[in-house]
Amino acid sequence: MKSQLSSSTEDYVKTIYAFTEWQDAPITSSQLAARLGVANSSVSEMVRKLKDLGLVDHRPYGAVRLTQEGRRVALTMVRRHRLLETFLVSELGYSWDEVHVEAELLEHAVSDLFVERLAAKLGNPARDPHGDPIPTAEGTVPRIDAHRLSELDPGHTGRIARISDENPDLLRYLAQERISLDTDVTVVRRKPFGGPLVVRIDEGDGSRDFDVADEVAGAVWVRNGPPHAGCALEPGS
Template sequence: MKSAPSSSIEDYVKVIYTFTEWQDRPITSSQLAARLGVANSSVSEMVRKLREQGLVDHRPYGAVRLTEEGRALALTMVRRHRLLETFLVRELGYRWDEVHDEAEQIEHAVSDLFVDRLSAKLGHPVRDPHGDPIPTADGRIERPSAHVLSELDAGHRGRVTRISDDNPELLRYLAAERIVLDADLEVVRRKPFGGPLVVRIGGTGDAREVDVADEIAEAVWVHSDTVHAGCTLAASAHHGG
């Protein structure tokens, strides 16, 4: 009987998956090390174990890609993590900038039965507090049609549909500026000489213009039914899981 994967293996496959979920560049060993906060030598050893267990494809100096088995395990962990984040915000009053590390601690300790019942208790949500899609119990996942704000043209209108949770300080800033999920957004212009992007947030009657720095524009994703010429359809890229 095959033993259950260790928490380290679960962390690795989840990081590999989430790195490529919203863009088409595969992750490298050095990027894995940076994301997990471990030494390159530790990553090399773990990637070797993952390859031996059939969870990743990897050649020396090449990118690390999940196999079908690795992707299935990654989606199981992503489902746990995002349902736990949703529970912490909805039921326990956590802010969206507080839940990532908390969910990281809990996700390895819960069973599939617990996760299924948690999903039912929450009404089977399809996205977490940051807009990331929650996989179903059988591993299906649907990402919204969304485009990273930094690549949108002036005049583009839509709804904020996803915000990266990599930086808690950025999440706190966005909450204070009311740049949150489902907020109406219009790209107004780019200020000259490498200046910030100017966006209009809010609907009729409460709209206001906000200067958006590049780091924020790279973290915010916008949904709309139409895209102006020149925009990059980043969300349609094949993810490397």
């Protein structure tokens, strides 16, 4: 059955989850307002509603954390969103920088039955076009052991496992530079005086060095080993 929660409620819990998915610090009300593009007063009112619904824990001036039920709702929405993104790319020919907004619109309209049939049609994929893990119907999340490119030392070799979809321009730029998921990379060096990070891109029949700006290095995640290897399931609770 489709959730009886409002679209706004679903957006809030999904945003809270997404903020902490790739780092440990919980989200604050002001950060939530910035990510959703709404006033702080609107966030304060909605957080009170979410707390009344049992979806978040929050104390005045403190961080906002999902409850077990809030996490369940968030994972349901994340699953919808990422399956829709995958469908738009693999079946309708969208590019990876176009799908986020479309999926935001569609995720509130489709039924649970549609989502599960879509998952089956796609072969129950473990990740979306940007490398973000797709939660299972049971609420488990494929865990990816990956690190930001900006955190890696010279000599580190791995494969690109995830690229943040926050900035469509960055995605278009990487596509133009033929850099995508599962690209093999080696960290070469950091250029002096605050210069860019130099990485070596393996293109199968050769390699090339590429200068990576800080914004790009912070948005690209790299893991060791072949694609999808060592992908464990993290409980959704």
